[in-house]
Amino acid sequence: MRAINPTIQMQGLAKSFGRTEVLRGIDLAVPEGAIYALVGANGAGKTTMIKLLMNIFLPTAGRAQVLGIDSRKLAGKDFERIGYVSENQDLPDAMTVQMLLDYMRPFYPTWDRALEGQLVRQFDLPLDRKLKHLSRGMRMKAAFASSLAYRPPLIVLDEPFTGLDPLVRDELIEGLLERAPETTIFLSSHDLAEIESFASHVGYLEGGRMLFSDEMAVLNDRFRDVSVTLAAPAPLPPNLPPAWLLPETADCVVHFIASEYQGDATAREIAATFPSARDISAEPMPLRSIFLAIAKSSSSHNRTPQISAADRGPEA
Amino acid sequence: MNQILNVFRKDTRRFWPEIAVVLALTVAIMAMAPYEWRGNPYYGDYSLQLLRELTVLLSPLLVIGWVLLIARVVHAEPLVGDRQFWITRPYEWKKLLAAKVLFVAAYVIVPLLLMQCVLLARAGFTPAHWIPGLLWNLLPVAAMILLPLMAVAAVTSGFGRMVLILIGVLLVALVATVGMALVAQRDPVNMGASRPIGTLAMWALLLVMCAAVVMVQYSARKTRTALLLLGGMIVGLIAVSLLGPDQRLIDRMYPQGNGPAPAVLTPVPLVRGVETTWPGSDMVGQDVWLAVSGVADGYKPLFDEVKFTMEGANGARWESGWQHLLYPTDSGAVASIAGGIAASAGGGGGKSGPGENDAEKKLGVRIMMPRAVYEEVKESPVALHMTLAVTEAKIASVTDVSDTEGEFAVPGVGYCETGGWPNATKQSNAGYLACRSALHVPLSSMRVRVSYLPCPADQSGHNTEETRTIWSNWEGSTDAMPTDLFLVPVANRNEMIESGFPDENGVALCPERATLTFTRYQPVRRTQIGVTIPDYRLKLGGADEQ
Numbered sequence: 084m085r086a087i088n089p090t091i092q093m094q095g096l097a098k099s100f101g102r103t104e105v106l107r108g109i110d111l112a113v114p115e116g117a118i119y120a121l122v123g124a125n126g127a128g129k130t131t132m133i134k135l136l137m138n139i140f141l142p143t144a145g146r147a148q149v150l151g152i153d154s155r156k157l158a159g160k161d162f163e164r165i166g167y168v169s170e171n172q173d174l175p176d177a178m179t180v181q182m183l184l185d186y187m188r189p190f191y192p193t194w195d196r197a198l199e200g201q202l203v204r205q206f207d208l209p210l211d212r213k214l215k216h217l218s219r220g221m222r223m224k225a226a227f228a229s230s231l232a233y234r235p236p237l238i239v240l241d242e243p244f245t246g247l248d249p250l251v252r253d254e255l256i257e258g259l260l261e262r263a264p265e266t267t268i269f270l271s272s273h274d275l276a277e278i279e280s281f282a283s284h285v286g287y288l289e290g291g292r293m294l295f296s297d298e299m300a301v302l303n304d305r306f307r308d309v310s311v312t313l314a315a316p317a318p319l320p321p322n323l324p325p326a327w328l329l330p331e332t333a334d335c336v337v338h339f340i341a342s343e344y345q346g347d348a349t350a351r352e353i354a355a356t357f358p359s360a361r362d363i364s365a366e367p368m369p370l371r372s373i374f375l376a377i378a379k380s381s382s383s384h385n386r387t388p389q390i391s392a393a394d395r396g397p398e399a
Numbered sequence: 400m401n402q403i404l405n406v407f408r409k410d411t412r413r414f415w416p417e418i419a420v421v422l423a424l425t426v427a428i429m430a431m432a433p434y435e436w437r438g439n440p441y442y443g444d445y446s447l448q449l450l451r452e453l454t455v456l457l458s459p460l461l462v463i464g465w466v467l468l469i470a471r472v473v474h475a476e477p478l479v480g481d482r483q484f485w486i487t488r489p490y491e492w493k494k495l496l497a498a499k500v501l502f503v504a505a506y507v508i509v510p511l512l513l514m515q516c517v518l519l520a521r522a523g524f525t526p527a528h529w530i531p532g533l534l535w536n537l538l539p540v541a542a543m544i545l546l547p548l549m550a551v552a553a554v555t556s557g558f559g560r561m562v563l564i565l566i567g568v569l570l571v572a573l574v575a576t577v578g579m580a581l582v583a584q585r586d587p588v589n590m591g592a593s594r595p596i597g598t599l600a601m602w603a604l605l606l607v608m609c610a611a612v613v614m615v616q617y618s619a620r621k622t623r624t625a626l627l628l629l630g631g632m633i634v635g636l637i638a639v640s641l642l643g644p645d646q647r648l649i650d651r652m653y654p655q656g657n658g659p660a661p662a663v664l665t666p667v668p669l670v671r672g673v674e675t676t677w678p679g680s681d682m683v684g685q686d687v688w689l690a691v692s693g694v695a696d697g698y699k700p701l702f703d704e705v706k707f708t709m710e711g712a713n714g715a716r717w718e719s720g721w722q723h724l725l726y727p728t729d730s731g732a733v734a735s736i737a738g739g740i741a742a743s744a745g746g747g748g749g750k751s752g753p754g755e756n757d758a759e760k761k762l763g764v765r766i767m768m769p770r771a772v773y774e775e776v777k778e779s780p781v782a783l784h785m786t787l788a789v790t791e792a793k794i795a796s797v798t799d800v801s802d803t804e805g806e807f808a809v810p811g812v813g814y815c816e817t818g819g820w821p822n823a824t825k826q827s828n829a830g831y832l833a834c835r836s837a838l839h840v841p842l843s844s845m846r847v848r849v850s851y852l853p854c855p856a857d858q859s860g861h862n863t864e865e866t867r868t869i870w871s872n873w874e875g876s877t878d879a880m881p882t883d884l885f886l887v888p889v890a891n892r893n894e895m896i897e898s899g900f901p902d903e904n905g906v907a908l909c910p911e912r913a914t915l916t917f918t919r920y921q922p923v924r925r926t927q928i929g930v931t932i933p934d935y936r937l938k939l940g941g942a943d944e945q
Contacts, residue, residue, distance in 0.1 A: 139481045159491040167487035174484050175475075177413055189405045190489045 095145030123288035166230030176215035220251035406498035473552035608632035
């Protein structure tokens with residue numbers, strides 16, 4: 084991930100509520116044009132991070148920049164360039180969809196009436212219904228429409244698909260992806276499956292720490308599910324490379340997750356570690372398995388794996 | 400401007416039912432308030448009385464309507480919380496605040512001003528003439544109602560919480576009032592004093608602090624800071640109520656040596672009041688009698704406050720603060736005072752009517768001191784030095800009205816109406832005088848003098864003819880405060896005037912002719928007058944004369 088012209092940048096961003104540390108010194112850069120998925124379990128700090136970015140909360144330490152603006156100064160006209168939708172946002176329920184769109188339109192100089200119409204049709208929005216009478220999915224669609232119609236260069240979505248049926252979710256993702264070429268999207272989710280298909284970048288947040296942050300393609304290349312078949316049963320040697328996660332052995336087979344897989348170089352390293360190896364297989368992993376491995380490894384070692392974005396130089 | 404109008408339009412569209420209720424109440428007051436000053440205020444027909452009682456309910460209802468309206472419009476974009484839709488939209492806080500102020504102006508202030516103009520017109524006044532006064536009158540409305548409501552709405556997320564806070568504020572106000580009453584019990588003289596400086600200080604504090612709360616919330620949404628400001632304001636209000644800046648500022652309001660003394664005060668040697676005590680108070684009052692002379696023709700000194708110093712022969716010295724003159728006794732009561740009764744002239748106090756400046760007048764000034772001080776000095780003479788804060792008023796106009804029935808205009812005062820009047824019915828004992836003024840009661844005196852003859856039914860043959868002042872009163876104040884009339888801008892005063900009475904022979908006298916005299920005064924300047932009584936004895940072994 085290039086750190087040049089990041090749309091969102093965080094440096095040591097931290098937030099505490101009383102004695103509870105919710106975010107602990109996050110460093111992150113989201114490049115322009117990315118679809119960045121921030122993933123983590125409930126309570127990991129995703130919503131807090133987004134609220135810090137939107138200047139809803141003030142950071143306890145560190146700083147963040149959004150579209151080149153210090154997040155603490157984000158206000159008024161700055162939001163003409165940001166589309167924010169959150170699952171727990173209080174919408175003006177007394178308004179109909181039409182009233183919401185009519186009301187929002189004058190706020191945005193770049194509001195595109197044609198796009199508004201397109202979104203209304205695409206999402207099949209009932210213009211004459213009050214928001215409070217809409218289903219959760221429809222409310223999210225209305226929020227999406229009112230946040231996409233002005234073609235913001237940054238779209239920030241906090242758990243936008245939570246609780247939605249697959250059909251509505253696909254409609255929203257489709258609507259979102261149509262805007263992707265002209266915008267940067269930063270969204271949070273606790274469901275890997277829903278972002279795996281379209282995110283270009285992914286970050287994993289746990290306990291207020293960013294366990295890793297990377298491009299999806301790089302992530303897929305880096306992780307391999309490795310199985311080594313030995314000539315005879317043998318215990319795990321000590322001092323295995325730290326990038327080999329969750330090593331275990333059963334009979335003649337050693338199994339681990341290679342988190343820095345580099346083809347032949349890794350194969351040679353394995354052969355050197357296990358001289359009696361008869362067969363080595365390294366299979367690509369689905370995102371879910373990668374995350375589970377990282378999470379398990381993190382909790383078993385109670386430390387941040389050495390694969391965090393901060394360790395990867397200019398690549399965030 | 401587009402954003403202001405956009406938000407304003409949205410709020411108008413959304414809250415039209417609340418707006419309709421407020422406007423309906425405003426129109427209802429506009430329609431019904433004139434019944435307050437129509438017809439006999441004491442013996443009108445039942446439906447008229449009922450309408451008057453209903454009208455009294457309308458003003459509180461309108462204020463409740465304002466509470467609802469302001470809460471709804473502020474909470475449309477709540478300032479408390481982190482889930483609001485609008486905080487991640489391109490609202491500019493100044494424009495949002497301006498939109499809310501525009502809303503309050505459009506649906507509270509403008510209707511209020513229009514209603515007041517209509518009421519003034521219906522009362523016979525020209526509204527355009529009173530526009531500055533009406534705008535000045537918005538100060539207490541804004542300070543006491545509108546801004547506090549906006550401030551409380553700004554620190555709450557919903558109507559329920561706002562009502563809870565308002566109830567809390569009312570409870571605090573109740574406790575503070577009780578506390579202040581307990582404190583004031585020790586200071587009976589100043590207990591009932593409503594000095595304009597203290598009131599203005601309170602309004603200023605309310606305005607500034609509530610405006611600060613609103614600004615903090617709209618600019619930064621710092622609810623904790625805003626709540627601290629609100630708490631500070633309540634503490635400040637209580638402090639101003641208890642301590643008051645009046646004592647320190649009276650010297651400024653009434654500068655010493657501000658021109659020639661408007662009157663010469665000399666002690667009246669033979670007249671002494673009795674000591675006065677109050678239940679639950681350690682204060683003792685003593686009436687000191689002064690002769691008032693040297694008043695220029697066409698002027699009138701109005702005595703507002705007194706402070707005094709007592710020095711005993713043993714070197715003991717006691718100095719009071721400024722004490723409000725609640726009931727300075729007027730010259731008319733001198734006869735009874737000489738008889739040992741410290742009479743009190745109710746109402747205006749310390750002021751006599753027109754044409755009374757040519758003779759020497761007497762003024763009874765009640766001075767208050769702690770009982771311990773009184774006990775220490777009562778047996779021996781003291782040097783008593785009194786300083787009186789005085790307002791010099793000039794007679795602006797005198798209007799005599801004779802033989803009238805119905806409504807008539809009194810220049811500088813307003814419109815008055817008589818009914819059941821002695822001259823009309825001869826037998827009536829329930830005449831009334833009802834006067835109405837625009838915005839506030841002007842500083843004035845009203846006097847009713849009636850000539851009596853034996854009633855037509857009298858068979859005694861007596862031909863007694865007697866003229867008496869059967870009623871006189873002072874109204875208005877010398878300060879330049881906005882009207883305390885609040886919503887209805889017409890000051891309405893009704894007086895019942897008993898008429899017939901028997902003479903010394905038991906002959907029933909009936910009114911033959913009545914003359915009403917209205918005198919309007921214009922405050923000219925304020926100053927202080929000092930008077931020293933070198934050998935004053937507070938107590939004379941039970942005697943009231945020396």
